[in-house]
Amino acid sequence: MRIEDLDIGDVVYAAHAITDDGSMPHGMAGDVLVETGARGVITMIGHVEEQPERRVFIVRFEDKELNLGSPIGCWPEDLSLERRHETVRIGLEFS
Structure with missing residues (x-):
């Protein structure tokens, strides 16, 4: 299935962090609206x-x-059919 084939009620995931382009009421351009995944x-x-x-x-x-949350307008490239996670590297030191 492709994103373009989805319909109302279908579940999707944020393909990347989605930021305000300045069009959200009471928001500020550049604010992160939705985290990846x-x-x-x-x-x-x-x-x-x-x-x-x-x-x-x-x-x-x-x-x-x-x-x-509040409705957000998304382009097909903003969405994924599978959950994606950002990779976080944590440095551990062992004695």
Whole structure:
């Protein structure tokens, strides 16, 4: 299955950290809205008026308490069908 084939109600994951492009009410451009791997549900699908072939997915992602957040407009490349995690390296020293 491809992201473009998804429908309302389908579960998706953030393919990368999604940041505010300045279009979120009461937000600031550059703020991280969703972390990589966050689970969300598609609530609406639309398109760009000037480019009808360019789909926009409106997704509500879960927060750490599993509550759905505010709707966020996402491009297909912002979404994944599988959970992805950012790699974090932790330096450990043993004596």
